[in-house]
Amino acid sequence: MATLEIKLWWGKPTFFMTIINGKTKLLGVIGDPIGHTLSPLMHNAAIDALGLNYVYLPLPIAPENLATAIAGLSAIDLQGFSVTIPHKLAIIPLLSQITEKARLVGAVNTVWRTETGWQGTNTDVDGFLAPLKSLDKDWSRVNPVILGNGGAARAGVVACAQLGCGEIHVVGRNQKKLDPFKESWANTSLYDLLEVHGWDELERLLCTTELLINSTPIGMSPQGEQSPVELELLDLLPPSAIAYDLIYNPRPTKFLRLAQTRGIRIIDGLEMLVNQGAIALEIWLGQPVPVSVMREALLKQF
Numbered sequence: 001m002a003t004l005e006i007k008l009w010w011g012k013p014t015f016f017m018t019i020i021n022g023k024t025k026l027l028g029v030i031g032d033p034i035g036h037t038l039s040p041l042m043h044n045a046a047i048d049a050l051g052l053n054y055v056y057l058p059l060p061i062a063p064e065n066l067a068t069a070i071a072g073l074s075a076i077d078l079q080g081f082s083v084t085i086p087h088k089l090a091i092i093p094l095l096s097q098i099t100e101k102a103r104l105v106g107a108v109n110t111v112w113r114t115e116t117g118w119q120g121t122n123t124d125v126d127g128f129l130a131p132l133k134s135l136d137k138d139w140s141r142v143n144p145v146i147l148g149n150g151g152a153a154r155a156g157v158v159a160c161a162q163l164g165c166g167e168i169h170v171v172g173r174n175q176k177k178l179d180p181f182k183e184s185w186a187n188t189s190l191y192d193l194l195e196v197h198g199w200d201e202l203e204r205l206l207c208t209t210e211l212l213i214n215s216t217p218i219g220m221s222p223q224g225e226q227s228p229v230e231l232e233l234l235d236l237l238p239p240s241a242i243a244y245d246l247i248y249n250p251r252p253t254k255f256l257r258l259a260q261t262r263g264i265r266i267i268d269g270l271e272m273l274v275n276q277g278a279i280a281l282e283i284w285l286g287q288p289v290p291v292s293v294m295r296e297a298l299l300k301q302f
């Protein structure tokens with residue numbers, strides 16, 4: 001174990017920090033830009049709590065350097081890495097295999113070493129599910145409405161299908177993107193569950209949905225005073241509905257604050273963020289990780 005214990009003046013040990021030495025194993029996150037990432041914070045907090053000789057680093061990699069960089073990460077014996085924008089699709093041809101979950105989502109956010117090369121998966125699906133799984137709901141009767149049709153919406157669709165939802169409705173602003181979104185699942189069991197709609201159909205959909213998910217960036221800091229759905233539309237939701245915003249900054253978003261005023265149960269994006277990270281770290285370390293330490297590290301940041 002290679003940790004440094006920092007003591008504050010009143011003598012209470014409060015902070016442990018990994019000492020990097022010749023045996024430190026490397027993990028990281030690739031993206032461009034990468035300066036905003038919160039992943040090193042939560043991963044290194046968990047690594048420190050476990051007392052392991054690992055370090056998780058931000059790795060800025062421009063799109064044109066991706067293939068060279070991945071070969072280089074193999075050469076320096078990096079153990080695994082997270083993948084963020086804009087590499088989640090482009091990484092796929094550079095991997096030796098991907099999981100069924102990553103294939104369904106169409107994107108990879110977690111990569112690890114195997115004997116035959118890099119393997120990738122998508123932990124956003126299980127991260128998305130984490131705050132829902134403990135709820136006492138008959139999911140087969142819940143027909144979720146997902147606002148937005150980007151990457152997070154794709155993870156949401158796969159997750160809702162995994163929950164057993166009978167129908168999944170995706171609402172987007174651009175029909176030219178919505179049709180290919182649906183078609184991308186043409187040869188899978190998800191295809192028949194999924195319906196895509198323009199925003200003009202939202203009012204009708206809200207009356208019958210028990211789960212309304214915001215997967216657009218509307219309301220994300222610094223545009224914290226925006227909401228994808230205004231109060232009068234939220235009034236249409238059944239009282240037992242859940243409003244789930246994938247945004248984690250601000251906490252809560254305006255969308256969730258409005259829903260709360262109507263007595264609607266709310267969930268924000270923090271649990272998805274923490275859990276997708278924890279699942280990835282478990283894959284790399286091959287052992288359970290302290291999810292509460294990761295959550296705490298993020299909460300301190302907010």
Ligand code: NAP
Nearest residue numbers: 148149150151152153173174215216217220246269272273
């Ligand atoms: P993305 O791929 O860029 O997709 C965003 C979607 O929102 C697109 O369909 C886009 O429509 C739509 N959209 C954007 N602005 C809109 C507007 N003003 N009106 C209507 N629709 C709008 O982004 P993403 O990766 O899916 O992320 C979406 C959100 O989820 C972000 O806020 C992100 O922080 C959050 N997220 C959270 C987690 C977590 O762990 N909690 C994980 C992933 C993402 P067009 O396609 O027409 O542009």
